Amino acid sequence: MPALVYLTRRFEFAAAHRIYNPAWSDEKNAELFGPCSNPMGHGHNYTLEVTIGGTPDPETGYVMDLRQLKKLVEETIIQHLDHKHLNYDVPLLHGKIPSTENLIVLIWDELQKALPGHIRLFRLRLWETNNNYFEYYGEKTD
């Protein structure tokens, strides 16, 4: 039986956001979200770890050519987020609070569509600061 091998590549991007629920008053946003809701937003240097799984190709020995993975993630994700304001510049986030939780789900859905069929997206890990990251395995609850 062919071996299933996982490969992780790290990407970085910088983006701004404001955690803000438009259904609430400014006072309630400030109370609930604190400085994360400052009106002009704030920035993060995000690190995205993309883990894919697959079977090493008999001709190359690769699960997926890393140059191909890099290009695909940069074109599908990074160039749409890097140096952007997540509240305004990312159409797929419109109507959603641009938390890192919502962002990682969006990234999953976009990568899933873009990856070749034989490659399995196994895990995303999105670092918001050096001290916290979010993970997503594509799971849904009912």
Ligand code: NI
């Ligand atoms: Ni933030």
